[in-house]
Amino acid sequence: xxxxxxxxxxxxxxxxxxxxxxxxxxxxxxxxxxxxxxxxxxxxxxxxxxxxxxxxxxxxxxxxxxxxxxxxxxxxxxxxxxxxxxxxxxxxxxxxxxxxxxxxxxxxxxxxxxxxxxxxxxxxxxxxxxxxxxxxxxxxxxxxxxxxxxxxxxxxxxxxxxxxxxxxxxxxxxxxxxxxxxxxxxxxxxxxxxx
Numbered sequence: 386x387x388x389x390x391x392x393x394x395x396x397x398x399x400x401x402x403x404x405x406x407x408x409x410x411x412x413x414x415x416x417x418x419x420x421x422x423x424x425x426x427x428x429x430x431x432x433x434x435x436x437x438x439x440x441x442x443x444x445x446x447x448x449x450x451x452x453x454x455x456x457x458x459x460x461x462x463x464x465x466x467x468x469x470x471x472x473x474x475x476x477x478x479x480x481x482x483x484x485x486x487x488x489x490x491x492x493x494x495x496x497x498x499x500x501x502x503x504x505x506x507x508x509x510x511x512x513x514x515x516x517x518x519x520x521x522x523x524x525x526x527x528x529x530x531x532x533x534x535x536x537x538x539x540x541x542x543x544x545x546x547x548x549x550x551x552x553x554x555x556x557x558x559x560x561x562x563x564x565x566x567x568x569x570x571x572x573x574x575x576x577x578x579x580x
Contacts, residue, residue, distance in 0.1 A: 445473035448486045449549065449579040468494030480560040486579050487511060488552045503530055506553045507546055515555065516544060527575035535562055543570045549579025
């Protein structure tokens with residue numbers, strides 16, 4: 386009997402609470418329409434922020450479009466003349482992305498014809514100038530014609546050749562060897578679109 390007394394008390398209290406809830410407490414709230422309920426689910430909380438690693442578009446006039454994560458500062462270089470290469474550099478911490486665009490006006494001023502294709506451009510002094518002599522070009526998993534090496538400062542260099550509409554270019558990603566950006570640079574450079 387002693388053991389059943391606490392159990393009996395619990396049942397009595399639950400019954401009292403339930404009977405109190407059954408009393409008239411005013412009109413029930415109308416259910417939320419399905420459209421509003423769905424909208425409430427889709428609306429992010431005010432403190433949520435966008436993914437900082439998601440690519441955003443950077444437009445460098447006369448050079449092209451770049452898709453890099455947030456936090457890069459774009460530094461376009463002064464144009465020396467209409468026949469000079471167009472250059473832009475993006476910097477975030479110890480990571481740097483630099484692009485050179487050579488348009489038809491550049492090749493005309495230099496007294497040379499434009500390369501027929503990306504492979505012909507890869508054989509030119511413009512493309513080979515920054516690449517160590519022992520390093521050759523290959524095609525990476527993203528379809529980019531590239532070369533990579535470690536420079537004398539211990540920096541990892543990823544160098545990609547690009548063809549635009551009536552232009553060619555070189556885009557370089559540089560970061561300290563072993564830095565996490567090193568694995569991301571090939572994708573960033575593969576998405577560059579030259580003017």
